Every structure is written in structure tokens, then in C-alpha cells.
Amino acid sequence: MSNITVTTDLASIEKAWRSFEMYAASTPFQTFEWLNAWYSVIGSVSNVTPAIVCGSNEDGSMAFILPLAVERLSGSRRLVFLGRDLSDYNAPLLAPDFDPGTSARDWWKRVHDTVQQASGCHHDLVFLDKMPERVGEQPNPLSALPTRLNPSHAYATGLNGDWDSFYAAKRSSHARRNDRRKFRHLQNEGVVSFRTASEHGEIRDTLDILFNQKARSFERMGVPDLFEKPGVAEFFRQIAIKAPDLIHVSRLEVGSACVAANLGLVAQNTYYSVLISHVDGPLSRHSPGTFHQHDLMRHAMARGCDVFDFTIGDEPFKRDWADAIYNLHDHLAAVTPLGVAVAIVTSARLQAKRFIKQTPRLWLWASRARAGLGSLLIYLKTGKPMPKKASKIDE
Structure with a gap:
């Protein structure tokens, strides 16, 4: 994978995105139509900054699109999936021959560093939720991150x-x-x-x-x-x-x-x-x-x-x-000292929710x-x- 870029402007990538989703492994919740509609109606008025990550192969072909966003919440900034609240599955779009390189975690580190350095995309916390283990027939590279099971399953x-x-x-x-x-x-x-x-x-x-x-x-x-x-x-x-x-x-x-x-x-x-x-x-x-x-x-x-x-x-x-x-996975990681405090509270809340939902009598x-x-x-x-x-x- 030769190049990774980040854009905060959905319109600038619309043509490439629509073309890529025609053959990429993905879920319908990551189509341009779905996420552009979400951002135009909800995200644009909710302190959300898109952070669309694109990776290309050496021949210039698209390798992946990872639709992320930075949202402001309780004084902190967290990196999440764009449109996460109304998307039942959150995942990247992957080319049929997608290869993360040496390892999926190294791929994510490169992606994350690129996002953190992009203008307007600095964040304190990473929270990637409702991630399926596979995207189409391929393993979800984000499943290689430290995750915990989401409180809910899919069927x-x-x-x-x-x-x-x-x-x-x-x-x-x-x-x-x-x-x-x-x-x-x-x-x-x-x-x-x-x-x-x-x-x-x-x-x-x-x-x-x-x-x-x-x-x-x-x-x-x-x-x-x-x-x-x-x-x-x-x-x-x-x-x-x-x-x-x-x-x-x-x-x-x-x-x-x-x-x-x-x-x-x-x-x-x-x-x-x-x-x-x-x-x-x-x-x-x-x-x-x-x-x-x-x-x-x-x-x-x-x-x-x-x-x-x-x-x-x-x-x-x-x-x-x-x-x-289907098991769905959540990834939570602090990036700054403020993110550590937010992560502790968020982690406790997610653990309690999952414990209650997965304990029949308590639920x-x-x-x-x-x-x-x-x-x-x-x-x-x-x-x-x-x-x-x-x-x-x-x-």
C-alpha cells in the first residue's frame, strides 16, 4: 500500500467512493449515499468533522476507504465511525485483493497516525464500535485491534x-x-x-x-x-x-x-x-x-x-x-491524558451494559x-x- 490520505470533504471523494463501492467488500451502511445523507442532515450540525481515510495501491487503484469522523463530546474529541449512531454495522470498504501489509495492527497505526496529524482531526480517544468480524468474505482488519464484545449480537x-x-x-x-x-x-x-x-x-x-x-x-x-x-x-x-x-x-x-x-x-x-x-x-x-x-x-x-x-x-x-x-466488536483506546479519563468512564459503562444484557435474569x-x-x-x-x-x- 503506497499512499494513505485523509479528507474532511465528502464531495471531493464522491466519485471515487461511488465507483469503489460497486466492487468493494462493504456493508450498505458505508455507502456514500447513506453516509452523505447522514452527514448532511445530522453530522454537519452536530460538531462532527468527517475524516475519510483512503488507501491506494502502488498502481494507483483504491485499496480501502475507512469512513471515520471526529466528534466533540463532553469537552473531548473522539475518533469514531462516520454515522455510527444510525449504522448497524461499522466497517471499512475493502478492495477484493486488500492486503494490510506486514500486519493489520501496523496498518491501523499508519492509518491512525495519518488521521491524528490531519487538519481538524486531532482527537483524545478512539472509539470504534459495532464492528463485524468479517467484511464480505474478508477478515475485518480492525478486528486485529484490542476489542471487547459489543453488548448486542446481530442475526x-x-x-x-x-x-x-x-x-x-x-x-x-x-x-x-x-x-x-x-x-x-x-x-x-x-x-x-x-x-x-x-x-x-x-x-x-x-x-x-x-x-x-x-x-x-x-x-x-x-x-x-x-x-x-x-x-x-x-x-x-x-x-x-x-x-x-x-x-x-x-x-x-x-x-x-x-x-x-x-x-x-x-x-x-x-x-x-x-x-x-x-x-x-x-x-x-x-x-x-x-x-x-x-x-x-x-x-x-x-x-x-x-x-x-x-x-x-x-x-x-x-x-x-x-x-x-454474529459477534460485533468495540475498540476503545485513549490517545491523550484527557482521553484516558474519558476511556475509563466509557469502558465502565460498556462493561456494565454488556454484563446486564448478557445475564438473562438481570436483563x-x-x-x-x-x-x-x-x-x-x-x-x-x-x-x-x-x-x-x-x-x-x-x-
Whole structure:
């Protein structure tokens, strides 16, 4: 690898980036479209400076692109992945013949030194999170760094054969009978139909329903509403309209009512399920989210996808379908004395979170306590009790 450069201007590298991603090993969360939309709506107004690292081979061809950024947080500056907060996987884009050289750690040292010396990219701490062990068929060179396991896993299943045989192989006869019973109840409420949103107005309407349904779900779980954060809802609206080849927005309707909604990504023969939601109230008893999930996998098969990736998160329904569980890794390293203090606090927080999430009894208690608080807040706000849960996928 002959040359490593850093740029803080996404526009200056757009052409090379788009060309490289056509054949590089990557995830859709590192496409120029995704990250440029994130930066234009969120990063540019959030004290974030892009630090896009590019490496070239001796013949001038691109070897890798590593989309990093420097963000200011609590008086410190930390080096992170660009768009990390809304990306389920963070990784470099790698050429098919990528070779880090003598060792992956030496490669990273050279990358890091280049970033630290670049104008506007000085930082106190390095925090690289949600890193998969592989990028496409290649080992992720960043996995060679000292890492700890992320508190959450990711899940995926291979899409083999036709839907009927796949469904029968994945679900027990008892589960299939239960599904048929619930689907009949759903049909009694109106015609059940799966729709892909393609027109701009329909995309916006579907996403607004998704945001509203997710907000109610977050409220029931007692967690902050993701879509109340500045720019988040607008980011998803923009990327869904600007990148129709990457983004798939769909809804499940019963009659004229949208009872479940979805935003997914399609790239390299894989369907990535990113945002899913469902209606609450009486119809939730019939598990509309479950049947929308079935339709999404059927849709992925029809598009020629070989893999359905449920992405990050340990929801029980993912385990029911998955035949692959991915470990994700976090790297944390102090660079300056201030970074040491921040790293100690960050490390303690991450360790506690992982310990709770990976200890079933503690996670159950924590989830119940959080949901109980959410239920109390709903009652105080509306005077109505929280709706009962329907099924695992509809939680």
C-alpha cells in the first residue's frame, strides 16, 4: 500500500467512493449515499468533522476507504465511525485483493497516525464500535485491534428454496397452526395486503406511521424516542427517497389501515431489516408484525436475496429465525491524558451494559423495570393502562 490520505470533504471523494463501492467488500451502511445523507442532515450540525481515510495501491487503484469522523463530546474529541449512531454495522470498504501489509495492527497505526496529524482531526480517544468480524468474505482488519464484545449480537438467516419450504423448515407445526389461526383473525378485520411504498408521498406517509408506531413502542418500553433526536426522522425520509435502489419501505394493511411498517436496505444479495413497527391496540393481538416479517422474507426471496439480515439487536424473534449469530466488536483506546479519563468512564459503562444484557435474569429484571416505568408514564399521561403485548416480534 503506497499512499494513505485523509479528507474532511465528502464531495471531493464522491466519485471515487461511488465507483469503489460497486466492487468493494462493504456493508450498505458505508455507502456514500447513506453516509452523505447522514452527514448532511445530522453530522454537519452536530460538531462532527468527517475524516475519510483512503488507501491506494502502488498502481494507483483504491485499496480501502475507512469512513471515520471526529466528534466533540463532553469537552473531548473522539475518533469514531462516520454515522455510527444510525449504522448497524461499522466497517471499512475493502478492495477484493486488500492486503494490510506486514500486519493489520501496523496498518491501523499508519492509518491512525495519518488521521491524528490531519487538519481538524486531532482527537483524545478512539472509539470504534459495532464492528463485524468479517467484511464480505474478508477478515475485518480492525478486528486485529484490542476489542471487547459489543453488548448486542446481530442475526441472519439464509434464504433457501421457496417460501413454503423455508417457512416449514423454520417454524414448528404448532407455530404454523398458531400463525394460521392469528392470520384468520386478522383477515376478519379486513383484506390483508403487503405493499411496497414507491411514490414519494406514500414513502413519507409510511415512514410517518412507522415513526409514530415506534414512538409508542419506545414509550411502552420506557426508552427514549429515537426519532425525537434532531435530524433522525428527516434522515430516514431523505435516504428513502434519494436512494430507491438501496432502501425498501413497506407496509402491511388490513383494509385501509397500516398495521405494520418497515424500512430495510438491499445490497449485495442481502436484505437488511433496519426499522420495523406495528400498531398497538386490539389488532396487535393478531400479531401483524409477524405477518409483515413473513412478507418481507418472501419479498427478499423474490428479489433474489440469499440472506435476510435482522441486523443488531437480541430480540427473541430473531433467534427463532436465524441460522447465523454474529459477534460485533468495540475498540476503545485513549490517545491523550484527557482521553484516558474519558476511556475509563466509557469502558465502565460498556462493561456494565454488556454484563446486564448478557445475564438473562438481570436483563429480564432491567427490562421489566424499564417497561414498568414506561407503563406508569403512559398512565400518568393518558389515564389509560399500557396495551398488552401480542407476540415476540410485536414486542
